[in-house]
Amino acid sequence: MILLRNISKIFDHGKTPVVAVDSVDLTIEQGQIYGIIGYSGAGKSTLIRLLNGLEKPTSGSVTINGHEISSAKGEALRQARLKISMVFQHFNLLWSRTVRENIAFSMQIAGAPKAQIRARVAELIELVGLTGREEAYPSQLSGGQKQRVGIARALANSPDVLLCDEATSALDPQTTDQILDLLLDINRRFKLTIVLITHEMHVVRKICDRVAVMENGKVVEEGEVLDVFTRPQQPITRQFVRQVSQYKEEEAFNPDLTRDLDGAVIKLTFTGLNTHQPVVGELTLRYGLPFNILHGKMSQTAHGVFGQLWLHVIANQGQLNNILADLRNGGIECEVIKHA
Incomplete structure (x- = not known):
């Protein structure tokens, strides 16, 4: 489904090049919820931008559903991106548009017929639990409701892959769990491949099938979530696993x-x-x-x-x-x- 082969990304900032992603190999199967975890500066946000073609790799290849995103250009890249949607940390909603209009926007850009847009928007509003809030503006919504709009908008064009870049880090713990439950339901209902970028091991523990741990641009550990939690190999992974105990302080x-x-x-x-x-x-x-x-x-x-x-x-x-x-x-x- 998603293949990353020897991916590197080097930013040339003056005299000292910055290696943001360093020789990463990953395989993400269709229908998986895959977590990529690391602290700030680990390279995970650059990696997700390589997945949707917003960044071009310095070397290596990114292939999604048989299409090599890393070398696609022009119309081919635009068509590929229609099947790769993104949910953002700070929602990125259009503040002058209602919930209904925000969800419809990506379909309008794609040139979908009006009748199809109306039907799809109604379906998605019910799916994400926003019935009754169709005409509300983002300023009238809670953080969790804004993220539900962001998820519905990302699903509007029926993508094959949903990328979530720190999608819960701006939310309180209770709302985080509600959004994670929604993503898990979407994954199971539609067999949608979800890639989660996060610095919170609680997010990985709750819904991910596999996880890759990044440090200094490299994947230092990768595997099934249960294996990584019970047998962490790297110091940074053990630090992340301890983080879950701190999520509920009384469990430490x-x-x-x-x-x-x-x-x-x-x-x-x-x-x-x-x-x-x-x-x-x-x-x-x-x-x-x-x-x-x-x-x-x-x-x-x-x-x-x-x-x-x-x-x-x-x-x-x-x-x-x-x-x-x-x-x-x-x-x-x-x-x-x-x-x-």
Whole structure:
């Protein structure tokens, strides 16, 4: 569906060229919700502009649905862009036009018949939950309603790909979740490929199928969301995963709980059916040791649940080795975070 092959983008600003995107290879399958996450300056916004042809790569190729966007020009590029729509962080609505007129605008530009425009706009207003607000102006809408207009406008020409550039970062957490639920519904209903650019791991966790982590223009880690959350490989990825705990502050583990404890503190990470195992009870029965639960949490991703549990136990080295082996044999990731 979307193929990026050895894509690089270098901006020539004076004597020092800026490498915004550095030798990126990505494959995004049709119907996926794909997250690209990174902090400011990581290159993710430049990457999304390469996807819709607003920027031309310095080297490499971008192919969408068999069309090479990176080399398309003129009418060919214009036709390709009709199938690649965008949702923006700050909405980019026409303030002098109503909700209905904003949604209709892209269809008018494309030359669609008036009757078709009226029918499509009515359909989209209902889809995004704006029934009754058709004649309102952007200044009369909340942030979430403005973004719903932006999404409806992006869907007007029935695109194959929806690009979302920080589409929820200007919204409060509750409204963010509502917009993410809407995007997930659109994806499932129409099998629409969605590429999300974000710096919020909560966004990735909630709706994405796969994620690429960018740093200094490079993709440093990529994979299925559940795998990346449970087994992050790079320091920046682990930092993003910790960010999800901070999204709900009460879920964060307090390391001070271990300060005065003798023995070992073990962190368990488990996914899928493993989340329903009576792990603590089984360990207690098998080893005859008291296991103290320090902290636990469960998180939902688009493809299943994963959980983390911090246990304290006083055990000798042999017992501890056997405990860790039993957990790993049962498909549970574990690590000793303190051993006195």
